[in-house]
Amino acid sequence: MIHPHTVTMRQHICDFMDSQDETLLNEHARAGQWSMAQVLEHLYLMETAITTRMGTVLQQNEPTSPPLSQHSDVPSFRLTPDRSRRIEAPTDLVPADKHMTRQELHTRLSRSRSHLNQLVQSSDPQQLQQKTMNHPVFGSMTLEEWVEFIGLHEQRHLEQMKEIQSALKAAHG
Template sequence: MNKFVNDKLNETRNNLLKEITVLSDAQFNSKIDMNMWSIAQVCHHLVLVEEASLKAIAWGLNQVDSTQKERKKVQLILERTKKMKAPKIVEPDVEPFEIQQVIDLLNDSRKKIMNFLSTIKDKSILAEKSVMHPALGELPLDQWIEQIYLHELRHIEQIREIKLILDSKH
């Protein structure tokens, strides 16, 4: 994996942790609207997406006939005016979370994906194989990795908005 993507994964995760470590568990689990996720749920969704991405990449690497499809504009994930419905598999739990519990889940999912990626001897294969992505369509595996930090950036913005609304209510 190239240094840029590695740095972006680290940078976005550090920014996410900065956003949530200052919260109380009550703020973390507070919902501004019954139809919206709490910050805890947003973070749990990020864990689930990272775990699902790992499975998709692993599955894609094992496909014999998985040939590269066209490159996608994965930056579209950052376009927050377009609402995306999370697939059931990456919908967060409704139960409240403790911040440390979610930080542990985030650290665990990141460690798993980084360990897995470090086992891929020839990284160029990631650009040659692809797997269907629920929002982006057929996506080359290296772009699956890229969408992890872009997706996280999208949700960091959402978390910042939720925090502003929570602050204005107090």
Template sequence: MNKLVNENLDEARNILVKEIASLSYVQFNNKPEMNKWSIAQVCHHLILVEEATIKAILWGLKKSESTQKDRKEVKQVLLDRTKKIKAPKIVEPDEKPFEVQQIIKLLNASRERLLTFLNTIEDNSILANKSMEHPALGELPLDQWVEQIYLHEERHIEQIKEIKLHIANLG
């Protein structure tokens, strides 16, 4: 992958870990409202999205025809938190509680799998020439599937900050 994408992946992940590292078990697993996710669930969702992205890129690479589509305004869509995006079932988080360190290990493992997978792609330019259907963004070039990981993470970092404020106001 290009250097900027790697830097953006690293930066978003570092900010995420910094946001959650000092949380207590209760803060991490407390739901702001009955139908809302806890910070732990938001993080579990991010792990599931990263894993699903690897699968989507793999499927897209296996397509024989080149299916390049127009590039989407991924950043604009994902960072606009006024528009709710329903998570597909496959990336809905578990209801069970998590330990902060457990989630950090899972985040590190999923990122390691992603980077290892991306490093197996000999010619990264193929990612711009093939596409896969994204549940929230429509047909998306594979390189933008990688880009959406850190943008999606940035979206949820803002959500985590809001949940932390809500929790602080309760106590």
């Protein structure tokens, strides 16, 4: 089962996207910063990459390292929504600066979520709880934690899109 927060955050992301003018979705509030469409494309790229890596880990028979969360009451990955901590996206997860329609963005996000759902539903829940993958900032996390992380990551970027929206409103008077 997909973590409830991850499901809820995707709905909030889609509702926010639907409330935006398509032209504004593709507009940059500041030079060198992502547009809202680029943020949405990043979410698609990230979920796709995580799902692909999870599938690879699930197919491997060798043991994985223990999750860091087993040594903590509050796993560090739960700090993901904190926008005061800046984290650079890996190069392969940086979206291209190109115009995207709302429909294209919906299609991509729907596709990546469908793949995640299929993987989780077809996997042994015990494997999701025991197998791990390394995160470049948070270290070793179970696959189950990665599914929760996707929602926390989307929460972080929903706030980013709200900041972009505010900056665009201010710029347009």
